Amino acid sequence: MKSIKSIIASCIVIVVLGTILPKSQAAEGASSGVPRSSEKARTIPFNGKLVAVNAQEMVFKLRGKEKPRVFHVGPETRIMKEGERATLADMGDGDMVGGSAVRRGDGEFDAVTVRIGTKNGGVSKGEKNKKKASE
16 A cells, blocks of 8 residues: 555656746746757848958948848858859859858857859849740
8 A cells, every 4th residue: 555655656756846847948948049959040041132241350241221140150151152052252242142051149140051052043033034935
């Protein structure tokens, strides 16, 4: 009889701890303002015309409606130009740039992928259609 009571008591303790601990950990993570390691940052697409590149600070800027959008480049950022790996030095003012980035807390972005030029190798859709029509 004692063993049944001790088993039931142990089960109750496990259930109570199982409901209290996850709530306290969730509250702890929410109050710290730091995302948990299991959460992945959501990437957002971007594209636009390049207005400035600073290879020393590993930053490039795209034209924005009110002010330039600032993108930080890190060692894990993949930069491509015409299907080949590239660097910030391969970027020039006025280039069309697209890719994906993660928004930072300060309103700037961390670039994840960067594509220099358009998706179709620098040929606009209008030019592509004109070529097809003339052939």
